[in-house]
Every structure is written in C-alpha cells, then in structure tokens.
Amino acid sequence: MISKKCVALTLVLSFLVVWQSHAQTKPFEQELVALTASLHGENALPHMGSYIDLNFWSSTYDYLLYATPTEGFTPGLAERWRVTDNQTRYTFYLRKGVQFHEGWGEVTAEDVKFTLDLIMRKDSISSQARFLREIVDRVVVDNPYQVTVILKRPDWQFLDIVNNDSPPVPIVCKKYVEKVGDKEANLKPIGSGPYRVAKRMPGEFIRFEAVPNHWRRTPDFKWATIRAVPEASTRIAMLRAGQADLIPVPTDKVPEVEKAGYRTFSNSGARLYWVILGSLPLPTRDVFDPKVPWWADYRNTNEWERAKKVRKAMTLAINRKEILDTILLGRGSLYGVSHFWPGNTPGNDPKWETNPYDPKEAKRLLAEAGYPNGFELTMILLKHDGRPEAPHLGEAVAMYWEKIGLRVKRLPMDFATLRPQMYARKLKECWVFGQQWEKEPIVAMSIDSMSTSQYFTGAEHPGLDKMITDTLAEMDSKKRHEMTRQIGQFFYENYLTIPLVEKGSVWATSSRVADWMMIPGMNSDVQLLEYITYKR
C-alpha cells in the first residue's frame, strides 16, 4: 500500500514537473514508432467521432485545460480562468502567440467558440454534445484572447468537460475547418499541439512531425508514427526486431516481453471491471421478472432482503485475488465499489473493503434465500473494444459460481449486439463490464446508473436516482464528495454490482525510449507522444 502511494505521489510530482519543463527546444532527428491494435474510427474532429477516435490526436491538438491525476487542472491554452460565484460564467484567458500548424494563424477566442459550437451542432455525435447543449446558454468572444461561456444554470462539471481528459475537447482551427470543410479537416487535422500530421493512411498509420519550440512541450523525437498492427504476437516481434519503440502488451504476454529484457511501463486506471447483474430493473419494467433470484421489487422489504442475500452469495463466491494474480498477473488492484477507482477518487471510502472469498458462506446464504440447490443463469462473455480481459473474467466468474452450485450458461456476444438490448433493458443475463477512467464517480453514475440512463451499468432504484440527482446539483465540492460516498455506500451495502478488479495497462518500450509520462486512465491507445523522451 505504501509503495502504491509512493508511486502515485511520484507520478503526480513528475507529472507537474515535466508538464512545466521546456528544457528541450529542438527535437532529435529520430523517429518513434508506436504500435496500436487498431486506429478505431480515426475521426479527428470532436463532433464527428467518439472519445476513442480522439485519443490518437492528443499530440496534434492543444486543450484549454489539462487534467491532473488527482483533482484540479493545469493551464493549457487558457493561461488562467475565472468562474463566477454562482458558477454560471466561465471566463478563459488565452495564451498569446500559440500558432496553428502550417500557417493557419494564431489560436484565438474565436477558435474556442467555434469548437464548442461545433460540438453542440445538431449533427454532432460527440459524447459531450448532450451535456453542452443542455447547459450552455451562449459562448461570447470578449476579445481575441478572452472567451466567456455563459451557462443556463449553475454547474460544476463544466471544467471537467473542456480539458484533455477523456472525452477530450481539442481546440480546432475555425479558419481551416470553414475553408476545407468537415471531411477534409477530419482527414487531415490542423491543431496547435506539439506534433503536426505529416502523413496519414486511414486504417494503417498516422505519421507526425514535431513542432520545434512548442509552447507546451517540444518532443524529443522529430517524427512519431502510430501504426495499426492488430496481432499482438506481431507487435512483440516488431519490438524485438527493433522495428517498433512502443507497444501495448496484453497481460498474458507481459512475462514473455519482460523475459526478453524489455522495459515495461504500467499505469493505473485503464479499466475498472465489475459484474452487472442484468441491471436490476425497476419492477415497472417489462423485463422485470421476480423469478430472477437476484432481482426484487424494492418496495417489498422481505423480497429485497432475500434478493440481496443472493447477490451477496454471488459476490462472496468469487476469489478476486486469484483472478488478479492469474488472469491479470497481478497488474492491477482490488477495489470496493463499482465506479469508485481505488485511491483518491472523490467519495471513495477506504472502509469499503473488498469482499472476501467465502464460498461456504455463499452456499449458506443461497440456502437461506431459498436456493439450496442453486439456480440457472447466463453469463454473457462480452467482447468489447479495449477490454480484452472481459470474456476471460466472465468465464472465471462463471466457474466460481458453478463451485457454489449455480448452473451457468455462457453466451459470447460483442458489445454492439449487447448495446441495443442494454438500452432497451431486455437483459436478464449477467456480464462483466469494463469502465474507462473517470475521475468523478458521480459523473459516470449520472450517465450510466440512473433509471433514465440509456447506457446502463449499475442498478435501477428510485432512491439511487434521487441521490445522484441531488449530488449533481450540489455546488460545494466537499458536500458533493460526501454525497457521492453515500451513493457508494448504498451500492456497497446492497451488493448492487459485483466489483472485480482494477486493471492497469502495460506498455513495453525499446532501448531508445528513456522515459514516458503515462497518464492515468490511458488504455491501449497511445497518447501524449510528446512526453516520450529519447535515450541519448
């Protein structure tokens, strides 16, 4: 635990130190080759793609603010910002002299307004679109270096939106997009970040060239190429053959890479895995079935307690430590409640111990709940982009459940097939879900844990809906975090979901890489290439 804290502290300090450093002004004549399994949708404009697409352009763009691993932000294009007391006006004071690539001029307040308007546009598919449309009244350009966003109602989340954290809001060049149009600008993005796009073959690679004397960070490597290599064995072979410098390594291949003598980097918070128990629907839903042993009408206390026993039994039946050590080879940690990342997550309560592995107690609880001979259920083995462990974790959980007498059918399914059924609340099955990094659990829960949510990963309960709504409306961060903790407590006490493991992502580097500042939550998509240093 101490070493974990030390690592976290070192990470934070190095983050801040490196962030502000400008030691290197001219890149070395070297090329960095980073590999990825897929370049995904590759959309480079924020209104045309999802956050995953934008990950690859993190070095091409600059952002108003940069998220730190803990609370708060550091200045980006906005040198400073001011928020009115009632949290309805956010004024950003822009850094002067920051230039867009290829002579497209200086970054001004017009570009910030244009970017926000773009995301809020009617045809925008950005995940930020709904929130910004709901909350933003208008964006006012005060002068070329000052822009004010006026909200319809007080909101504390706004700063969480306009930064580089996922989903990021990159500032795009108004003049360029208006001149060449969305499609062309999406194909060849112009930003103001440390790397400009030099060449691109959609689906195959993106080649960047460093911008000398960049205001934020001049990259060490003059060129950087992100190349899509779908096969993990080929990626490892390329590293070993000296044809790649940076590769994401699947957990099961980590020993092989380390044995070959390559340095590996790990970060925390790539994924938080938990078991969803068919979303525990409200009794008013068509899908609600009182025969599902772990579901119950919350208005019937006896029934709710009985179902809770079943959920507790299903929780105690799982040996998380063994899962962590075998499937994830120890690259991760255990945690207490879904949505709450281990560590300094707002609202996280250290008292939420990870539930013990106790199959005897699980069997006893099942018998007490009226299922001495177990019951049948289905585990969906979910194939979901960026979550390669999910089906294996699902299989492991199914095997643990079988040990306490449950009869588990397996159903392989990909996320695109599951998604519409999840939206329509048609699923009685269980599945293992992997959440991406989210600093504020309440933000994630407001999106995926309310009965009004489309995308659903929690449990439906009117009490929960109210708690989440009230917490979101609370402007005082201390109070809000305490309210967030209470929501976590509700999840914890009622075993609404089954927390499994938090998983870090692992990257291996060639000997040409000296260091790399990884950011929390970064998964297998390489980001912030400018912070990879060259080993002289």
Next chain:
Amino acid sequence: MQRYILGRVVQAVITIWFVSVIVFALARLTGNPLDVILPVEATKEQYEAMAAKLGLDKPLPVQYGIFFMNAVQGDLGESLRFHRPALEVVLGRLPATLELGVLAFLVSLAIAIPVGVYAARHRGTSLDGVARGVAILGQSVPHFWTGIILILIFAVWLRLLPASGKGGIQHFILPAVTLGSVMAAGIMRLTRSAMLDVLGSEYIKLARAKGVRESIVLWKHAFKNAALPVLTFSAVMFVRILTGSIVTETVFAWPGIGRLVVEAVSYRDFPVIQTVVMLMSAMYIAGNLTTDILYAYVNPKIRYRK
C-alpha cells in the same frame, strides 16, 4: 458460340445480383452500425439524426432499393468509418492485395511445380516421402502459425526482413511465402499425381526407349500434358488467395482488402463490407466465366450441348 457466351453472361449478372441481396441482408444481421459509430452516451435524438443521415431509418427493402439503384450507377455508398466513397476505399487497398497475391502465386508455382515433378520422377524414394510430408504439413498448418514462425526466424532472430507492413520488396517476402505455402502444397500434390499418370503412359516409355534426354521427357513430353489440371487448379487457387488473405494480412499488418473487411465487419461499415464482397464475387464469377468460355472454345461439345 455467341449465344453460349450471352447465356453465361446473363447467368453471371443474375449471380452478382443475388450476391448483392445476400450480402446486404447478411451485413444487417450483424447489427446496427449506429451501435458502433455513436458514443455510448449518445441520446435518442442523436441516434435518430444519424439513422436518418445514413438512411438507416427506412425499411430494409427501401434501403436495398436505394443501394441497388446507386450500385448500378457505380455508387456503392460512403464508408461509415472513413467518410469516403466505399469503392474508393476498397480500390485503394486492392493493389496491396493483388501485389501480394500475385507474388504468393508465383512463389507457390516456383516451389510446387519443380518439387511435384521431382517427387513424381523419384516416386517411392525418401525425397518423395519428404516432399509429400512437407506438402501435407503445408496444407494442414494454419497460415497464422506459419506467419508468426517466419517472423520469429527472419525478423526477430536473423533480423533480415521486416516483421510487418508494406514498403519495399523485402516487405513482401514473408507474407508472400506464408500465403503461398498453402497453395504450393496443393499444387505440388496435384502436379505429382498428374505427372505419375502421364509418366506411366506409352508415349513416355517410347520417348525414353528412343533415348530422349530425361529432362526433355519430363518437361516437354510429360509435364506439358500433366499441366492442364494443375493450371485449372492454380487459377482457382489464385482467386482463393485474393479472397482468403485475411489471416495473412492480419498477421503482417498488410494494408489489403482482407484486413479492411475484417475491420469493416467489426465496425459495421456496411458499404465497405458490401463493396468488398461484391468485388470478390465479381472476381470469382469473372474467373469462372472466363474458364467456361475457354472450355467451350477448346471443347465444341460443351458449347453445342443443350
């Protein structure tokens, strides 16, 4: 003859139309592309707007009608992933697959025919046994494994060749050998058995009795006659190479249509899936049509048959 050709062409057009219906329906069975394109937080309004934009809000027969009418005019839709015409995306990747396919084809012929002829000439010897064993191995070992082993030997250990990607001629060697190995095994076995048939015939015995040099007996008299089934089989295998290079392209991160279609399926990029399948079907059908016409040209019995 003209009537025969016309009949075959009409059959080919009907087959392509039928393929278009099948691929259109099957692609939609895989799910809704909106579930991949839109972020998970997307609202109902965003769903509806995108569905309308892509024409997915219309009934399936109407969608097919629009697709068909556009396809007839050469417009196979716009890639949902790349925001460019699907045909342009596919044709952009086709040269890489063709280049690899042609090279793999040549590699396989260069290996299979001499080995097949040699094995037939030395039937029953240990070398024949080795050749047959290697051929069986070549047909039974998956491409995937062959590719990875070749990468390990030539890229990682010897550091002679690149492990993946497309660039200079050196980039072609490992994927071409991998892809060609399966075909080489098949052609080698066929060459051997065809040669065995021919080598046992009277005219070969006569040629040998007349004292004709063995190499001339083998290559001029025997192989020429044994080559027909080999060439027919090779032509079919060549199209198979083009359409079946998915695994090789994935292992070597080769920017061809095999890899494109795999990613298109997981991205639910219907226009690209449809374009690739229709293009591949058209190639198959064109290959068969050419063979039919050539057969008819060579064998009058075929064209005069009812």
